[in-house]
Amino acid sequence: MASLQKLTSCLWFDGQAEDAAKFYVSVFKNAKLGRISHYPNEGQDVHRQPAGKVLVVEFEIEGQQFIALNGGPQFKLSEAISFVVNCETQAEIDYFWDKLSADGGEPGPCGWLKDKFGLSWQIAPSKIGDWITDPDQRKSARVFAAVMQMGKLDIAALERAYAG
Structure with missing residues (x-):
């Protein structure tokens, strides 16, 4: 470095x-x-x-x-600070979710998890920012509502919510 x-x-x-x-x-x-x-x-x-x-x-x-x-x-580390991992595919979300929540980590709501050391992570589709800030408030509201019901985020389900 x-x-x-x-x-x-x-x-x-x-x-x-x-x-x-x-x-x-x-x-x-x-x-x-x-x-x-x-x-x-x-x-x-x-x-x-x-x-x-x-x-x-x-x-x-x-x-x-x-x-x-x-x-x-x-x-102590807390959820007040987290790192966002932007993922292109569901396989990538699954990989980071499984690895970072393993061995004593804690899965959380809305794509958040805590690793075994207590550090908070958000494992998210790279498109989530576009979906949540879409000028069509109906689309963004549907995505937001779907995220609020999930633990690990599901790209296909979020795409369906976005499409309506």
Whole structure:
């Protein structure tokens, strides 16, 4: 990860930063791990972490840089922040839904899920923005109503709702 992008998402974990980064890199095909740093002896009166413990893990997904930080138990991930995975096909939706909700993750409503680390994801058809913002409010309302009834989103059902 040579060049620094203007904005980088930093995800706060309590001891699971390296496991989380490795998991996300395994789920996405265009992804890679980057540098890993460790807590030093210095500053232990502030950070209270043992020297040598993983501090941050840099990783990249689809060209987007991330940092996973082992910050401690003070903060937890919540649904207030989520990442949207735009999918072209139902097979792609199924893949990301199954992978990201596996091993203790939690499927949610309207295409949302939480992974095993507590990070929220929206697994959505790439066309959903067009459908929801269509100038024909009847079309957008039908799609919205269909989404509200679903867990994992079903592209064919949403296309039917859009068509009327």
